[in-house]
Amino acid sequence: MEDVDDKFLKKNKEVPLREELRPRKVTTPDGQEIEIEPLRDYFCEAQPKVHPKAYSKIVEDFYNWARSNSLWILGFGTGCGAIEMRPLMTPRFDAYRYGIQWRPTPRQANLLVISGYLSVKTLKRAIRAYEQMPQPKYVMGLGSCTINGGMYWDSYNTIKRLDDYLPVDLYIAGCMPRPEALLHGFMELKQIIRKGEAEGANKYAENFAQYKANQKAVIKDWDMPDYNW
């Protein structure tokens, strides 16, 4: 690996906040004047919490069994891997028979499948989607491009390591991974969950500052609160 090219000077300017997000005065439909500050008003400011496991081991084991057999995937095709997700919903590979379902809203999903490379613009949306999912939640990285950049290793707009930004439970290698590989990945994830090792959400909460620092280093126009729960 050649060393970082020091001759190239990266410019890190501040990106101004978008106009509709700045604090300002507005007139409501019934004529009142109110001051709004969108970033504070519209979002909850709570920090993520570490949620302990259930008190009894038997209960926790039962819960983990239920979680592993009812994986609800957020239907968010972030990259080209999304094209192999569709065969999974259809007759040939039918992932539904393993309790895997697709949900359109992050509030009802447990598994975020990052299907392929993440451009910086999508990373922002993926983080928001991830933070809105209820705990415990799992992240699966699909394809070589989430592991180390893959064939986009020199691209200026795609991230290289997904686990810098989100706690990843499982990677599936390949470009692109076949549906059989995905199914195998789901089975592996089930094993991990059943062993009680899939605590990515707690890891995220524990190392929150570090994850945020990584995310903000890449996303220049950070125009949302730190935690979008």
Added chain:
Amino acid sequence: MFSFSPDRSQYPQPGPDGKVEVDLETGKYLKLWHGPNHPGITGNMSVELTVCGDEVVEGKTHVGYLHRGFEKLMERRTFIQVFPIVCRVCVPEPDFNEYCYAAAVEELAGIEVPEMATWIRTLILEMGRFNSYMMAMGGISGALGLGVVGQWMTYTRDLMLDRFEELTGARIYHMFILPGGVRAHLPEGFEGRMEEVLSTAERYLADAEKLMFHSSVFKTRTQGVGYIDPALFERYGVTGPNARAGGVAKDVRKDSPYLVYDQLDFTVHTEEASDIYARTMVRFKDLHETIQLIRQILKKMPKEGPVMGNLPNVLHWKIPRGETYIKGESSRGEYGYYLVTDGTGYPRRINVRGPSYTHAMALLEHLISGTNISDVAALMVSLHTYPPEIER
């Protein structure tokens, strides 16, 4: 009978330049993001809708979620190294990129392609078109709530992907067409297995036709919705099935034949209505035409011959300064590669002209105002856009 159509005098009227003035703070309008995390969106893109009641006042397309900087990356790679990334420009129909790029390189470098290779290339392109149309049929039926057709279509597409796998070794990204020809011959017994796939596909398509084109609910949802005025086709760069649905019988395969299309018989299907129904119908007929073409190619193609021409040593391969543009008829319209070389071993500039570029941006923004929110998904799918080729 009283009228069900909404009272439009309550809605904002467009100004002289056709734009609607929207003041969000009156509380009358709602900003609604369709996507990127939305099952009704074709891929990873989003439409920012401003709605008034159930009607869309204004729509802005936002793309860039899939931007990888391909055109920049290609400039950093040698001509042969570009191949692995060129097919990733358009995920559902990657072969077209390979063909266009290979043809552009061949033209500038003066490489001869053996005849057998052109036949196999045509076969690959038609198989890719089959897949792409299957995705489109599944998409439109899914967007209208007919999930079962989507299941059948994706299943049939899987069968065709098996044939791809047999031929090229990969399901999605084949990297089979190289400058100078293709990588391999057809495997033994390929025609018979292809025939099985095609007849299965025809059986499913007959069922799908009953559920879609003979269903009165489907007609109510699609007829007269999403109308594109044929007068706008040229201003907005509408090509392919979207234009053919408006009665413009233009098809690059027919007008300026490339590969072996001049030796094949096929008709260019058109419709007059230029709405979602007509566009779906054109795709459906084209799908049958594609099945027919695959059979024809397999019958007419020579049985043996070299598949790869002579390539220079790729380490020292330099192409003199020049520029060219290669186009072809993809399943969505005119697909083109603009290649500029500067005498070095690397391309100077490659620009991909994807049909979705014009369809999903300017045209969609134009069409979307005035539609019902429920029709947005169907409208987008009926334009058959693939976001990766917009932003590359």
Added chain:
Amino acid sequence: MRELLYRLKDRYHFGTPTFQRDDLCFVTVKRSELRAILTELRDVEGFTHLTLLTAVDWIEEQQFQLTYMINNREANLTLALRVMLDREDATGDTIHDLWPTAATYQRELREMFGINFPGSPRVDEEFILEGWTDLPPYRRDFDTLAYSQQTYHDRPGRETHDPKTHMQKVLYADYPKGAK
């Protein structure tokens, strides 16, 4: 195609045309005459279709080349007009009123090459990139590898070969002859 250029030659200044194929021709025009030529070709000669609009960065000559590719669908002719712009302070003329879809191309050029098109709708809005603070990425002096190395972290253990030496070693081990 040749007659067409011959007909227009008297009124406009053309560079030497390159006839790449029978139906494809590249020709350089003057920036001041571009709009008149495009309008005439569109309205009189039937080149009604804007196929693409893009730019090439000739950094050695300190110039941007804008390529307007227009197509006559009846006669199946494609004509590409090249306009050379100065690389410093690059500004083009908007043609969004001739083809509404050109506004999208111009937005992309503004973002990716930094070529401004005053008057084009939404040209200053972000199109593909978000929060981009560096040089426009498609310019030749923007180094994507260095940017990527400085911004994103590599996973240790990844091995990268220089393509030329690696391919030489793997594919052409005995080239040039006797090297082995």
Added chain:
Amino acid sequence: MNSLPNFEWVQVAYALLTLFIVINYGMVMTAVVRKIGARVGGRYGIPVWQNYIDLAKNIALRSKITHGVMFYLGPVFRLTGGVGLLLFVPTIYGSEWHQNFSYAGDLILALYFIFFGTLGMALGAGESGHPHSAIGVSRGLSQVTMAELPLALGVYALSLQYQTLDITEIVAAQQGSIFNWTVFTNPLATVAAMVAFVGTMMRSPFDVVIAPQEIPIGPPTEYHSSYLALMQTNRVLFPVAKTVIYMNLFFGGATSWAEFAIKVFCLYMVSVVIGVVHPRFRVEQSIRFFLKWGLPIGVLAILTV
């Protein structure tokens, strides 16, 4: 206890037993129905016990947020609608155990409870503040209101025909032969009510409210973990309870659990079969459909009684 003269406390236990049986029946049946739907598409489909696992999973989720009191009460109201509907309607005719709390005017109460859950959901989902919820609620309410219209007309025709508002008496009048069923004695009212039945089962062509492709996914957008578990319970209970009413009113009721299971399944399958092969209507199109077909048939049913 004057309003319910024959009330005994043991009925509460009996009713809870009914509820338990019906919920379990609903859990398995909806899974089987989804499996059948999947088989049409050529898939294998989910396991029949998948609903139980999903329920356990949703309860097992660790974090939840609330948007306010109504957000919390929304699913509760919705479940109340389902439970109430079931409890005030005789599930098994002639069985003292599964007679529930039915009384002389229960037909009117049942009509009210069909609507109750939707209203509660509207309040709860509205509080979540998500635009998709708000749009979904407005769509859902307008569509359900229109779909209820033919049902109400059919029910009025029925109460005119049998001269009673007591479901038990209506069921009693239909006993004996299959030709005593309302579907044969008053086919017009049955057709009108079946239009409403298909319209309120949240399946194609009338499922635009929760359609993932359009406004994903309508009212329940913000609901998660235990809230969603409550709504899931209701989603298996409510269709069965609704089908029980239809079975009682038009198809002779059930005298045993086996008959109940078969009849409910067959009735449920009506909406499934229609749903699998039809695309969905837009809201105003489905409203137009109910006004054009459901309403005239309902009026005709009243006129011909």
